[in-house]
Amino acid sequence: DVTDPAKPAIVKVIESERGSAQITSAGDLLLLGAQLPFTDRGTPRPFRQPAQDIELVTLWDIKDPLNPQQLSSFSARGWGTHRNGYFGGKYAYLAAFVEGYQGQSILLTLDVSDPRHPTEVGRWWWPGQRDNDGVEQTPMAFHGAPLLNRDGTMMTLAYAPGIVNLDVH
Numbered sequence: 001d002v003t004d005p006a007k008p009a010i011v012k013v014i015e016s017e018r019g020s021a022q023i024t025s026a027g028d029l030l031l032l033g034a035q036l037p038f039t040d041r042g043t044p045r046p047f048r049q050p051a052q053d054i055e056l057v058t059l060w061d062i063k064d065p066l067n068p069q070q071l072s073s074f075s076a077r078g079w080g081t082h083r084n085g086y087f088g089g090k091y092a093y094l095a096a097f098v099e100g101y102q103g104q105s106i107l108l109t110l111d112v113s114d115p116r117h118p119t120e121v122g123r124w125w126w127p128g129q130r131d132n133d134g135v136e137q138t139p140m141a142f143h144g145a146p147l148l149n150r151d152g153t154m155m156t157l158a159y160a161p162g163i164v165n166l167d168v169h
Contacts, residue, residue, distance in 0.1 A: 012066055022081070024145070026088035029115055030060040030068065035080020035097060049079070051099035056081045056108075057092070059115045074110055074118045081105070083144030086112070091121070093155065095144030103129045104141030107157060107166075124166060126159060 001009045014032065022033040034055060058073040078098035082105060086092040096108035106129060109122035126142070128135035140159050147156045153169035 012068065014060070014068060022083055024084050024086040024092070025062065026086050028061055028063045029086065029088075029112065030062045031084060031086050031092055031112075032058045032060060033081035033084045033094065034058075035082055051077050051079065053077050054080060056094060056096055056098075057084065057110075057118075059112065059118060061115070071115045072118060074120070076108075076120070081108075085144065085146040085148065087148045087152075089113075089152075092118070093144075093146045093148075095142055095146070100131050101125055101129045102131065104143050104160070106142060107146065107155075126164070 001011045016032060016034045024031050024033070034057070036049065036054070053075055054077070055073045055075045056078070059071045061069045061071050076096065076098050078096065081094045081096050084092065084094045090111055090113045092110045092112045094108040094110060095105040097105045098108065103126070106123055106125040108120060109124075110118045111121045112118050126140045127133065128137040129140070140161070143158050143160050145158075148154075148168070149156075153167065155166045155168045157164045157166065
């Protein structure tokens with residue numbers, strides 16, 4: 001509660017089952033992204049572990065911010081998500097670490113128009129990121145969060161060591 005900015009107070013906590021989480025929200029919908037931890041002492045980095053069926057995000061109704069309600073989750077085989085983007089409307093954009101791809105992550109698009117039943121509707125990756133795609137190069141790294149321009153037609157992705165602008169209209 002930041003009603004008095006000089007005295008912020010914690011009024012509600014939603015914990016991620018895995019200690020590494022990220023949120024993005026617009027309107028009354030919040031997406032809580034999660035991934036396997038990068039650094040647990042004595043535990044290997046997540047990408048050196050076998051992929052597993054894992055919740056990438058949980059979707060929450062935050063109309064009542066003091067009593068958020070979990071609506072659903074979206075799972076895939078992989079390691080999690082990191083720095084996602086939801087700008088309102090039909091689509092949420094995940095920086096997803098999923099099986100079958102190399103590098104930091106890929107862009108995975110979810111249709112969240114029915115937040116109780118999110119569905120995957122697209123994936124975008126840099127050539128060379130998909131396993132065995134025949135491109136001989138070191139994969140670049142999508143290191144979200146994605147940015148959407150004002151009219152919703154172009155998405156900018158931080159794709160180290162540069163940026164990528166995608167036509168998403």
